[in-house]
Amino acid sequence: MEGTAVAVCEILKYLIIHWRCETARISKGALLEGELVISIEALNSKHQANTLHCVTTIASAGSIFGGLVLKKFLKEIQSILPGLSAELSWTSEETSYSQDVSGVTPFQMIFEAHEKPRTLMTDSLVIKNFLHKVITVLPKIRFNFSVKVNGILSMEIFGAENEPTLNLSNGIALVVNHQHYVSTPKFGTTELLCSRIHPVLGHPVMLFIPDDVAKMGLLGELILTPAAALCPCPNVFSNQLNRISSASIFLYGPSGLPLILLNPEQPTSTTFKDTSYFINWKKYHLCMVPNLDLNFDRGVHTLLTTHLSAILTESHSVVQDSIQVAVDQALEQHHQAVKAHQKLQASLSVAVNSIMSIMTGSTSSSFRKTCLQTLQAADTQEFGTKLHKSFHEITQNRFLHHCSREVKQQLLPEKKNAEQSTEDAHENSSLELLAGTSGQVENKSLKRGSLCQGVEETRAFRSPRALNPSEATLGRAEPTAAPLTPSRNRTGPRSGLEDALWLQEISNLSEWLSPGSAS
Amino acid sequence: MAFAPRGPEASFFQVLDQHRASLLAALRKGGREPAGGGTHLATSSEVLAAIENVIQDIITSLARNEAPAFTIDNRSSWENIKFEDSVGLHMVSHCTTRKIKSDSPKSVKTFALILKILSMIYKLVQSNTYATKRDIYYTDSQLFGNQTVVDNIINDISCMLKVPRRSLHILSTSKGLIAGNLRYIEEDGTKVNCACATAVAVPSNIQGIQNLITDAKFLLIVEKDATFQRLLDDSFCTKMSPCIMVTGKGVPDLNTRLLVKKLWDTFHVPIFTLVDADPHGIEIMCIYKYGSMAMSFEAHNLTVPAIRWLGLLPSDIKRLNIPKGTLIPLTKQDQMKLDSILKRPYITCQPFWRKEMEIMADSKMKAEIQALTFLSSDYLSRVYLPNKLKFGGWI
Numbered sequence: 054m055e056g057t058a059v060a061v062c063e064i065l066k067y068l069i070i071h072w073r074c075e076t077a078r079i080s081k082g083a084l085l086e087g088e089l090v091i092s093i094e095a096l097n098s099k100h101q102a103n104t105l106h107c108v109t110t111i112a113s114a115g116s117i118f119g120g121l122v123l124k125k126f127l128k129e130i131q132s133i134l135p136g137l138s139a140e141l142s143w144t145s146e147e148t149s150y151s152q153d154v155s156g157v158t159p160f161q162m163i164f165e166a167h168e169k170p171r172t173l174m175t176d177s178l179v180i181k182n183f184l185h186k187v188i189t190v191l192p193k194i195r196f197n198f199s200v201k202v203n204g205i206l207s208m209e210i211f212g213a214e215n216e217p218t219l220n221l222s223n224g225i226a227l228v229v230n231h232q233h234y235v236s237t238p239k240f241g242t243t244e245l246l247c248s249r250i251h252p253v254l255g256h257p258v259m260l261f262i263p264d265d266v267a268k269m270g271l272l273g274e275l276i277l278t279p280a281a282a283l284c285p286c287p288n289v290f291s292n293q294l295n296r297i298s299s300a301s302i303f304l305y306g307p308s309g310l311p312l313i314l315l316n317p318e319q320p321t322s323t324t325f326k327d328t329s330y331f332i333n334w335k336k337y338h339l340c341m342v343p344n345l346d347l348n349f350d351r352g353v354h355t356l357l358t359t360h361l362s363a364i365l366t367e368s369h370s371v372v373q374d375s376i377q378v379a380v381d382q383a384l385e386q387h388h389q390a391v392k393a394h395q396k397l398q399a400s401l402s403v404a405v406n407s408i409m410s411i412m413t414g415s416t417s418s419s420f421r422k423t424c425l426q427t428l429q430a431a432d433t434q435e436f437g438t439k440l441h442k443s444f445h446e447i448t449q450n451r452f453l454h455h456c457s458r459e460v461k462q463q464l465l466p467e468k469k470n471a472e473q474s475t476e477d478a479h480e481n482s483s484l485e486l487l488a489g490t491s492g493q494v495e496n497k498s499l500k501r502g503s504l505c506q507g508v509e510e511t512r513a514f515r516s517p518r519a520l521n522p523s524e525a526t527l528g529r530a531e532p533t534a535a536p537l538t539p540s541r542n543r544t545g546p547r548s549g550l551e552d553a554l555w556l557q558e559i560s561n562l563s564e565w566l567s568p569g570s571a572s
Numbered sequence: 573m574a575f576a577p578r579g580p581e582a583s584f585f586q587v588l589d590q591h592r593a594s595l596l597a598a599l600r601k602g603g604r605e606p607a608g609g610g611t612h613l614a615t616s617s618e619v620l621a622a623i624e625n626v627i628q629d630i631i632t633s634l635a636r637n638e639a640p641a642f643t644i645d646n647r648s649s650w651e652n653i654k655f656e657d658s659v660g661l662h663m664v665s666h667c668t669t670r671k672i673k674s675d676s677p678k679s680v681k682t683f684a685l686i687l688k689i690l691s692m693i694y695k696l697v698q699s700n701t702y703a704t705k706r707d708i709y710y711t712d713s714q715l716f717g718n719q720t721v722v723d724n725i726i727n728d729i730s731c732m733l734k735v736p737r738r739s740l741h742i743l744s745t746s747k748g749l750i751a752g753n754l755r756y757i758e759e760d761g762t763k764v765n766c767a768c769a770t771a772v773a774v775p776s777n778i779q780g781i782q783n784l785i786t787d788a789k790f791l792l793i794v795e796k797d798a799t800f801q802r803l804l805d806d807s808f809c810t811k812m813s814p815c816i817m818v819t820g821k822g823v824p825d826l827n828t829r830l831l832v833k834k835l836w837d838t839f840h841v842p843i844f845t846l847v848d849a850d851p852h853g854i855e856i857m858c859i860y861k862y863g864s865m866a867m868s869f870e871a872h873n874l875t876v877p878a879i880r881w882l883g884l885l886p887s888d889i890k891r892l893n894i895p896k897g898t899l900i901p902l903t904k905q906d907q908m909k910l911d912s913i914l915k916r917p918y919i920t921c922q923p924f925w926r927k928e929m930e931i932m933a934d935s936k937m938k939a940e941i942q943a944l945t946f947l948s949s950d951y952l953s954r955v956y957l958p959n960k961l962k963f964g965g966w967i
Contacts, residue, residue, distance in 0.1 A: 393677045400684040403715065404674065407687035411627050411694050420624045427631045443634035447675050 056134075056166045057109055058176035061091060062183050063133050064111055064162065067126065069187070069194075070308045076224065084224050085309070086193040086214075088114035091180065095173055095202045104167050105202065112161040114197075173202070184211040185233070186311040189303070192218050192228050219252050221278060225309050227252060231285040234301075247286035253386065255279035255379030261367040266360040275307075275357075275364065277372055281331075281379035283387050300332070306357055330373055331380040337388055401444045409437050579813035580958075585789045587964040592789075592842050595878050599840070602658055613779070614739040616697045622733045623694050630687075639675035642686055644728050645869065646670055653868045655917035660862030660875035682725070685716065689725050696741035702777070704745045731869040737826065738779050748774035748828030749800060752809040752816035753788040754835075756781045766816070771804060774818070778830040787814050788841050790961065792882070793832065794819040795847040795856050799941050799952075806953035812961070816841070823856055826867070829874045832860060836876045844882035844966055846957070849889060850938035851902075851909040854929065857881060862918045880966040881925060883956065884941050886932040892956075898943040902936050924967035 069085070076083055090112045095105040168176070177200050184196045188211050195212035213233070218226040229249045260275040304312045332339065357364075365372060412424050413433055428443070430436035614622070626642075633640040646668045653661050674683045689708060696703055709722040716722050730737045737744070749771035757763050759780025766772045775781060792815060794800040800819035803809075809817055816835065820828040836843060845860060847853030861879040863871040889899065902910070910933055913919065919926050932938065944951045959965065 397677060397680055400680040401674075403684035404680075404687045407684070407691040408627055408630065410691040411623065414695065414698065415620075415624060416698075417620075417624060420628070423628060424631055427628070427635045429635075440631070440634065443637075444674065447634070447637065447639045448680075 057093065057107055057168060057173065058179040060134055060164060060166070061109060061111065061176075061180050064130060065089070065091075065183070065187070066308075066310055067130060067133075068111075068160075069191070069310060071126075073224065073308050082224050084193045084226055085191050088195040088197065088212075090114060090197045090199075091184075092197075092199045093173070093177070093201070095168075095200070097203060098167055101167060103169060105170055105173055107166050107168055107173060108163060109166070110161065110163045114195075170202075173200075177207075181209065181211070183311070186303070187211075187309065188213050189228050189233050190221075190225050190305050191309045192216060192226050217249060219254075219280070221254075221280070223307065225305070227280060229282075234284045249286055250282040250284045251286065251383075251386065252280040252282040253379050253382040255281065255375045255382075258368065258371045258375040260364050260372070263360075263363045263367050266363050269360065271357060271360055271364075277368075277375065279376040279379040281376070281383035283383055300329075312357070312361060331376045332384065333377070333381050336381070337384050397448055401441075401448065405437065405441050405444060408440060409433075412436065579811055579815070580962075584958075584962055588789050588842055588961060591880075591964065591966075592840065595842065596840055598878075614733075614735045616700065619697050619733070619735055619739055620694065622735065623690050626690065626733075639673055640683075641674060642672040642683065642728075642732065643669045644672055645731050647727065647731055647865070647869055653865060655862070658877060660871055660877050660918065661865065661868050685721065686725055686729065688712075688715070689722070689729060693729065693740045693742065700741075702741045702743050704743045704776070706745055708742065727867070727869075736870055736873060738777070738830075743776040744826040746774040746776050746827040747825055748818060748820045748831070749797070750774055750816065750818050750831070751800075751804055753786050753814035754816050755783070755785045757783045767809065771800070771817075771819075774825075774827050774831050776827060778827050778834055781834070784834070784838055786816060786835070786839060786841070788816045788839070789814055791816045791818060791832070791835055791841050791843045792957075793843060793845045793857075793860055793879070795822065795845070795853050796941070797821040799846065803953055803957075806950055808953045808957070811953070812958065820856070820860075824859060826874070829860065829867075833874055833876055836878060840878075843876055843879045844961075845879060846882055846941065847884070848938070848940045849884040849886050849932065850900075850940070851906045851913060851932075853884075854913055854925075855909060858913065858916070858918070881928075882960050882966045884939060884944070885967070886928045886935070886939075888956075889935075889937075889939050889943075890931075892944075892947065894939060894943050895946050896937075898946050899935075899937040899939050902932070902938055906938060907933075907936075922967075928967070 068089070072085055072087075076085055090110070092110045093107055094110075095107045098104040098106045180198065184198060188194060188196065192213035195210065195214060197208070197210050199206060199208040201207075213228040213230070216228050216230050218228050220226045229252065231248055231250050234250060255278065257276045257278040260277055262271055262275060306312045412421060415421055425431070425433075425436055428436055428439045430439050630640040655661055672679045672683050672686065674680055692703075692708060692711065705723055705726055706719065708726070709716050709719045726737060726740070726742055730740060733740075750766045750773075751768075751771040752766055754766040755764065758775055759777050759782075764772055764775070794803065794817060797819055800817060800821075803817060809815055818828065818832060824832075832843065835841060843860075845857040847857050857879070861875065861877055863875040867874055888894075910929060914926065914929055914933075919929075941952060944956055948954070
């Protein structure tokens with residue numbers, strides 16, 4: 054069993070849930086804010102061949118875990134991770150942690166494990182996946198994740214603190230930079246100008262808790278708030294291919310931690326089994342080829358997760374209706390954007406042709422000369438090209454302004470996360486290099502088991518025709534990428550997201566596989 | 573100058589001549605009417621240069637990476653219109669404007685259509701050819717959508733460039749008719765004599781008319797074509813010769829208004845209106861006299877404040893004992909229009925008009941000119957109009 058990843062994720066989940074509860078007591082609705090450092094240092098084991106001795110440290114950069122009771126924490130963690138062959142201990146200021154701790158000291162925790170190199174690579178992938186999912190809805194938490202293998206360091210920072218977000222309720226905020234959902238494709242010469250998604254919030258719906266679940270201790274109000282968005286921003290690409298290549302569902306619990314459905318074979322999972330239920334195909338003239346290859350993971354860390362299926366069964370139609378409305382609104386936005394863009398393009402064409410008609414028909418050489426000089430064109434043909442381009446750029450800026458203004462109404466102030474951008478840029482370039490290897494993905498499936506607790510996406514369908522090569526870029530979410538035929542079924546238990554992440558890690562961790570490392 | 577056959581004796585026109593004299597005296601006293609305050613007749617090269625300036629401004633904006641926009645006067649806003657007794661309704665000098673932006677989804681189409689029509693005007697002026705608004709529309713009816721869009725844009729361009737529509741080489745389709753004591757030569761050299769049994773269509777190019785000749789004692793503007801035809805059939809122009817009759821067949825087109833204005837400017841012949849005794853007829857009369865909101869930017873070229881209301885007056889209904897069965901109740905829309913006219917700035921200096929409208933409002937009834945036929949079939953041309961003209965029955 055892959056222990057490090059499970060341990061890290063479970064410990065983080067525990068800490069975040071605790072942190073959320075403490076924060077909610079002080080200020081309901083406040084966003085969690087702070088930094089956690091996760092580092093794994095691995096050295097070749099002196100006692101076992103082809104094995105790494107891994108020391109994992111989880112620490113908080115500041116004093117964020119007020120009220121954390123050490124004994125209770127250790128007891129509960131060890132009950133969740135019985136198979137972990139490691140030791141949990143504090144390393145500093147242990148005496149500060151007592152039953153009555155009021156929580157002003159930093160937190161640090163270390164455990165050890167022995168793992169195969171491949172396993173550690175998998176663990177790293179899983180942890181990153183989990184961290185990314187957490188910051189998607191808890192954007193002010195920052196994770197500093199580093200892995201050092203025989204002296205070779207790989208570090209990544211996960212955070213969205215300075216990025217625009219959409220505030221939901223109860224201290225949850227959804228990041229809206231598209232890079233958290235798809236990689237940045239390039240369609241011909243058009244680059245992505247609007248970097249956001251524009252979520253449409255659906256009406257919150259109350260979920261009924263079945264009696265037997267309530268008897269188990271799950272009580273209170275459970276409300277599902279759907280949010281739907283097209284990614285990337287449809288306004289910019291309204292002149293591009295008008296189709297949806299995949300649909301993904303991300304499900305989070307009240308704590309802001311990703312949830313998973315327990316058993317894909319249960320009838321309950323029909324709620325999210327086929328996401329085509331949520332799309333009004335006829336209205337938007339869409340067609341689809343369903344791909345019902347599911348990949349649900351197992352993992353339990355809270356009572357809610359255990360009985361989520363039963364809860365969703367109880368409220369099946371309500372959940373479906375609520376999500377359908379949100380999805381419909383998101384698609385309607387796109388539909389209107391397409392129409393507006395077509396109208397705009399037609400109008401600009403008329404404007405350009407009219408100006409050209411006057412300019413070329415004029416007998417005033419000074420007028421013609423002035424026109425050419427103003428746009429720095431050598432001749433009439435170049436003038437026409439530049440004229441068209443100028444109008445196009447101005448309208449693109451206008452759309453971008455419109456997008457940012459539309460989102461601003463619900464957003465926090467926008468600031469670019471330079472590190473995140475750098476990270477994404479690096480990731481994108483890596484992904485582009487690997488575009489040609491997408492067909493090999495299935496050979497590199499992860500062992501899921503109880504490891505991958507962060508993956509809830511379902512791939513509902515793909516478009517019926519293959520994409521052109523320029524679009525074959527894998528991304529974090531389901532690709533606009535892989536050129537699949539409609540009838541293709543995935544044989545492994547992995548989702549496309551994991552494929553993408555795996556390939557990314559392959560490129561990033563290539564230094565691990567160099568001679569002399571743990572192999 | 574002889575136009576045979578002659579009408580009434582000279583004494584018949586005594587009051588009319590006195591009226592004309594008083595009008596001339598008023599003109600001399602008040603100074604000549606200001607020449608074309610809003611627009612001025614422009615030469616072809618001026619029009620081309622104006623359009624080129626517009627294009628240069630657009631290109632300069634683009635070079636600065638700014639979205640080009642047209643700044644258009646709000647022609648149809650009361651806040652931009654003032655009333656002057658000598659002119660009528662006309663635009664104020666510093667009026668509010670609106671922007672037609674190229675980067676706004678709402679206005680980009682209008683922006684493009686303005687450029688489209690500008691390019692068409694450019695070609696017309698360059699080639700010294702003319703087209704009507706209808707012609708413009710049909711060059712690409714799908715693009716323009718409807719005629720009203722074209723009409724409004726042409727008016728906006730005229731206002732923006734401060735150039736009358738005729739200088740843009742766009743002619744309005746004339747629907748008016750003329751009859752009576754008038755001769756002229758059209759731009760293409762065609763000689764026109766309106767003293768014929770059937771009426772003559774108002775020409776499309778009023779500006780191009782030359783050698784206008786008349787010795788008419790008055791010009792009668794008739795609201796409806798039906799009434800106009802009836803008067804023609806009754807040989808009114810002959811019986812009341814020398815005179816001129818014009819009809820715009822309802823709301824007058826630009827050329828009909830231009831013709832009336834030209835006849836006034838050239839001959840200062842007393843002008844009277846014959847409209848139905850209803851709010852619609854009164855409004856049409858006000859358009860001739862004071863102008864319209866839509867064309868207020870060209871008021872100085874179109875309005876004739878000297879116009880007098882001859883009939884059918886609401887007070888005539890009672891005076892002549894017109895049968896009540898021929899009267900029609902005012903509709904809700906009539907009431908609203910009447911209230912609107914009563915609130916207009918020019919009514920304050922027309923107390924007699926106001927009184928007539930108040931009679932109409934009080935009675936809540938309206939009457940068409942055709943109601944006079946209940947007195948006798950030719951009452952209008954044989955009794956009503958001659959008496960009105962002879963004894964000064966105008967207000």
